Amino acid sequence: MRKIDQLERVVKYTFNNVGNTFSAKSISDYLKAEHRALDNETVYSYLEKLEKAYLLHRCSRFDLQGKEILKTQEKFYLADTALRYSVLGYNADSVASSLENVVHLELCRRGYTVHVGKSGSGEIDFVAVRQNEKLYVQVTQEVRSEKTEKREYERLLEIHDNYPKYILTTDAFAGGNYEGIKTMHIADFLLSSEY
Secondary structure, three states: OHHHHHHHHHHHHHHHOOOOOEOHHHHHHHHHHOOOOOOHHHHHHHHHHHHHOOOEEEEEEEEOOOOEEEEEEEEEEEOOOHHHHHHHOOOHHHHHHHHHHHHHHHHHHOOOEEEEEEOOOOEEEEEEEEOOEEEEEEEOOOOOOHHHHHHHHHHHHOOOOOOOEEEEEOOOOOOOEEOOEEEEEHHHHHHOOOO
8 A cells, every 4th residue: 555655646746747857866855755755766666667657758868068868857758648637637837848748749759769958058848869860849838028038049049050949839929930940839840741
């Protein structure tokens, strides 16, 4: 019974943090604060079992400057975004992470190896590689403020190569090109045969 309770808490934490970087230690610390001690190895074991059951997809971080996969602060995405709602219920704040989850699944479905990009000033949501192709993708629910726009574009502008760069949003009038960065409505990206 205790193991089921532990697994349930790991599932809830993971499902609630889709699209956020975290580690087994952060889950373990959270559970300790809830007075449910669980060591890091057990948390890793549960996460591994959830992956093997095809409930979660692990997305490692990739250092864009050092050109290597990092071993910490991974992200996890659900194999089906409805799982989150079945476990946690609907929450309007979960829409942005669900959009990111959908893009991750589509990139994987199209045969890309997908990583979270670590750049100097922050993070690129996805660095997707397939054979000699590469693309960079930022996902944001809306670009309503100058601060959001600056954050999303600056990270992509820091990358000095000629691979395609996208900002995906649900803004009704999303579209255009800024210094080689293509802004698209997320639905148009998902239906596109361009990539």
